[in-house]
Amino acid sequence: xxxxxxxxxxxxxxxxxxxxxxxxxxxxxxxxxxxxxxxxxxxxxxxxxxxxxxxxxxxxxxxxxxxxxxxxxxxxxxxxxxxxxxxxxxxxxxxxxxxxxxxxxxxxxxxxxxxxxxxxxxxxxxxxxxxxxxxxxxxxxxxxxxxxxxxxxxxxxxxxxxxxxxxxxxxxxxxxxxxxxxxxxxxxxxxxxxxxxxxxxxxxxxxxxxxxxxxxxxxxxxxxxxxxxxxxxxxxxxxxxxxxxxxxxxxxxxxxxxxxxxxxxxxxxxxxxxxxxxxxxxxxxxxxxxxxxxxxxxxxxxxxxxxxxxxxxxxxxxxxxxxxxxxxxxxxxxxxxxxxxxxxxxxxxxxxxxxxxxxxxxxxxxxxxxxxxxxxxxx
Numbered sequence: 001x002x003x004x005x006x007x008x009x010x011x012x013x014x015x016x017x018x019x020x021x022x023x024x025x026x027x028x029x030x031x032x033x034x035x036x037x038x039x040x041x042x043x044x045x046x047x048x049x050x051x052x053x054x055x056x057x058x059x060x061x062x063x064x065x066x067x068x069x070x071x072x073x074x075x076x077x078x079x080x081x082x083x084x085x086x087x088x089x090x091x092x093x094x095x096x097x098x099x100x101x102x103x104x105x106x107x108x109x110x111x112x113x114x115x116x117x118x119x120x121x122x123x124x125x126x127x128x129x130x131x132x133x134x135x136x137x138x139x140x141x142x143x144x145x146x147x148x149x150x151x152x153x154x155x156x157x158x159x160x161x162x163x164x165x166x167x168x169x170x171x172x173x174x175x176x177x178x179x180x181x182x183x184x185x186x187x188x189x190x191x192x193x194x195x196x197x198x199x200x201x202x203x204x205x206x207x208x209x210x211x212x213x214x215x216x217x218x219x220x221x222x223x224x225x226x227x228x229x230x231x232x233x234x235x236x237x238x239x240x241x242x243x244x245x246x247x248x249x250x251x252x253x254x255x256x257x258x259x260x261x262x263x264x265x266x267x268x269x270x271x272x273x274x275x276x277x278x279x280x281x282x283x284x285x286x287x288x289x290x291x292x293x294x295x296x297x298x299x300x301x302x303x304x305x306x307x308x309x310x311x312x313x314x315x316x317x318x319x320x321x322x323x324x325x326x327x328x329x330x331x332x333x334x335x336x337x338x339x340x341x342x343x344x345x346x347x348x349x350x351x352x353x354x355x356x357x358x359x360x361x362x363x364x365x366x367x368x369x370x371x372x373x374x375x376x377x378x379x
Contacts, residue, residue, distance in 0.1 A: 008041070101133075244294060
């Protein structure tokens with residue numbers, strides 16, 4: 001599968017990597033993943049010229065498709081970013097969403113559908129476009145929200161009793177629409193206990209992420225329980241919460257061995273790392289399936305410093321995605337700072353716990369999860 005993107009204009013506010021990823025997913029959904037697709041991003045003047053030259057239409061349009069008579073080539077799609085921007089503003093949506101709609105429209109034309117042939121053809125084309133949109137949604141064009149229930153266990157352990165039960169919390173967050181449940185089984189068992197992990201593994205209907213240090217004890221527990229994914233994190237007994245990312249670059253041998261052990265048990269592995277190029281590259285070298293970008297510095301920063309941390313996360317998310325790593329993000333994210341990161345197409349999953357559990361004290365756990373999901377998914 002090859003997607004070639006060219007630009008012929010001074011484009012603004014266009015995420016070319018998102019366009020490429022979206023186009024690749026559309027090719028997969030439509031059964032054309034082996035074919036080549038060329039995309040031209042131009043302006044109104046450029047697409048006007050194409051219309052006039054090829055179709056004798058003396059006006060700009062939003063998208064044009066050119067079919068190719070080659071078995072390995074899907075065709076060409078030309079899009080006016082200026083027209084897409086205006087239509088996005090009129091439709092009260094983002095330019096990324098509008099460009100996705102235009103890519104789908106152009107692709108369906110390349111598949112032989114044509115709304116200009118009559119009402120029935122227009123109906124069939126709309127139905128095909130809606131099918132592709134639903135599949136894109138299902139394949140995580142929007143990021144997932146996985147809720148960490150550790151702090152429910154922290155409250156329980158403060159009294160040494162049996163409530164509140166993080167196992168019950170796991171069920172509630174799923175009912176509220178969370179895409180997964182996260183637990184961190186620490187070596188000192190300060191909150192989540194072995195019993196919690198085993199019971200949550202039995203009841204969870206979405207997916208279970210087990211955060212843990214890469215120790216022999218934890219690797220044994222993980223291979224026995226079989227979570228859907230393990231996130232390896234650094235761990236110090238004196239810390240209140242995880243204070244930084246795993247030093248994969250400095251621990252490449254032991255990290256690679258831990259990843260291999262989990263892979264042998266059929267468990268995908270994510271590495272919790274700071275947004276630094278050497279850590280991202282080392283994660284790929286260690287054989288990880290994913291990284292979780294440590295967003296603590298971004299969450300704690302203010303003003304221009306937060307802008308700088310945001311740009312660093314953007315760059316590292318793009319680097320990781322380019323290396324074939326799935327990108328997650330977490331730590332310190334709350335209802336005020338998550339939306340900015342949720343706009344990044346490279347981040348496909350957020351792990352959030354403390355902010356949601358804190359909010360649930362006043363709004364209830366189900367409502368707190370729903371509110372966070374709206375910020376991440378945009379509805």
